[in-house]
Amino acid sequence: MSEPPRVEWEEAGLPRAARWRSEAAVPPPKRVQVTLDTLPADAAYRLASEGTALLWRSDFQNARNLLQAMARRADRKPRKPVAAPASATQAFHLHRQAQGQRARVLGKLLVELEGDYRIALPRAPDLRIACQQAWGPADGEPSVASLRELLGIVGAYEWRRKGVEIPSLGAPPGNRIHPHYGVYSPVRGEYLDIVARAPLPSRELAFDIGTGTGVIAAVLARRGVQRVIATDQDPRALACARDNLARLGLLQRVEVLQADLFPTGRAPLVVCNPPWLPARPSSPIEHAIYDEDSRMLRGFLAGLAGHLSPGGEGWLILSDLAEHLGLRTREELQGWITAAGLRVIAHEDIRPRHPKAQDASDPLHAARAKEITTLWRLCAG
Numbered sequence: 001m002s003e004p005p006r007v008e009w010e011e012a013g014l015p016r017a018a019r020w021r022s023e024a025a026v027p028p029p030k031r032v033q034v035t036l037d038t039l040p041a042d043a044a045y046r047l048a049s050e051g052t053a054l055l056w057r058s059d060f061q062n063a064r065n066l067l068q069a070m071a072r073r074a075d076r077k078p079r080k081p082v083a084a085p086a087s088a089t090q091a092f093h094l095h096r097q098a099q100g101q102r103a104r105v106l107g108k109l110l111v112e113l114e115g116d117y118r119i120a121l122p123r124a125p126d127l128r129i130a131c132q133q134a135w136g137p138a139d140g141e142p143s144v145a146s147l148r149e150l151l152g153i154v155g156a157y158e159w160r161r162k163g164v165e166i167p168s169l170g171a172p173p174g175n176r177i178h179p180h181y182g183v184y185s186p187v188r189g190e191y192l193d194i195v196a197r198a199p200l201p202s203r204e205l206a207f208d209i210g211t212g213t214g215v216i217a218a219v220l221a222r223r224g225v226q227r228v229i230a231t232d233q234d235p236r237a238l239a240c241a242r243d244n245l246a247r248l249g250l251l252q253r254v255e256v257l258q259a260d261l262f263p264t265g266r267a268p269l270v271v272c273n274p275p276w277l278p279a280r281p282s283s284p285i286e287h288a289i290y291d292e293d294s295r296m297l298r299g300f301l302a303g304l305a306g307h308l309s310p311g312g313e314g315w316l317i318l319s320d321l322a323e324h325l326g327l328r329t330r331e332e333l334q335g336w337i338t339a340a341g342l343r344v345i346a347h348e349d350i351r352p353r354h355p356k357a358q359d360a361s362d363p364l365h366a367a368r369a370k371e372i373t374t375l376w377r378l379c380a381g
């Protein structure tokens with residue numbers, strides 16, 4: 001295993017170093033300036049934009065305020081008018097570029113953690129459990145991370161603690177899914193309504209490919225499917241799915257397996273909700289949204305017929321946002337279905353209900369407003 005990256009800086013005339021933590025695999029900053037809360041927000045924003053990281057040594061809550069002030073500066077409209085993007089595809093690429101740039105600048109405000117994940121700053125919260133959940137048990141070594149990343153970890157801890165209500169799992173309280181850090185959270189859960197009502201070809205066995213939190217496997221098991229095999233490649237997703245299925249009392253009927261797409265064998269029902277945008281993920285946690293070259297989608301379609309029992313059905317859940325962004329055409333999707341020896345039995349559409357779909361200030365609003373998620377019922381032949 002390669003050594004974890006380290007960040008180096010000078011403090012009080014002495015060289016210092018610590019382990020560098022970045023889930024997005026951002027390399028450690030080369031220029032680090034020890035920073036107190038006397039630094040004005042404009043100066044902090046300028047330094048961060050120029051690539052200097054600011055290692056915070058003052059009150060923790062003031063660091064949060066500074067991060068917000070920096071975010072306001074990052075979100076200011078440019079003074080000179082900018083030409084409207086020529087196409088939805090260009091709007092998408094510009095939007096991702098801008099998001100990346102924003103993340104780089106805001107990620108320059110750093111905080112040091114002690115070897116047990118404590119933060120030795122005035123008014124710092126106790127983030128030990130949140131950090132353990134995201135990074136694993138503390139190993140005694142001090143580390144440095146961006147405050148933005150730490151706040152993301154706190155947000156994920158809260159999501160995991162509270163859970164997300166999934167009406168298709170039944171009545172409360174036994175209908176919550178608790179997403180773990182870095183695992184795709186079914187907050188855009190409208191597609192689950194279709195999974196909950198599409199006619200089941202059999203109640204004997206189903207495969208859930210790319211299970212994430214385990215939510216589809218859980219919906220199928222609650223619908224009475226006797227045995228479900230749920231796969232994922234990501235160890236965090238596997239742990240998360242097991243945790244959720246255990247909480248829901250379904251672990252006896254659902255087996256969670258590490259696999260690239262399919263488990264061995266065939267099933268009368270094989271379900272998959274792949275990441276819906278064919279673009280390169282810019283960090284490991286984006287793997288649930290971006291599927292470079294449609295690798296998972298094409299792999300699922302290409303392998304489906306070989307994993308269906310006679311008369312079985314494959315359910316592909318897919319948003320058409322990529323089509324509205326010019327990243328994939330409907331003809332391409334239909335071509336992959338046909339080339340895989342599959343046929344569409346029926347399909348059911350649903351409009352996303354998430355707030356982003358209604359947000360007119362979102363640069364991708366025009367495409368998002370048209371987005372439809374479809375459950376394609378496929379069979380071999």
Ligand SMILES: C[S@@+](CC[C@H](N)C(=O)[O-])C[C@H]1O[C@@H](n2cnc3c(N)ncnc32)[C@H](O)[C@@H]1O
Pocket residue numbers: 184185186209210211212213214215216231232233234237259260261262273274275276287288289296
């Ligand atoms: C969009 S998320 C869907 C998660 C879950 N099924 C749901 O509906 O909430 C896609 C999932 O597929 C997983 N995944 C990506 N590539 C995979 C592969 N080749 N084999 C298995 N799982 C994969 C990701 O880790 C992620 O958990």
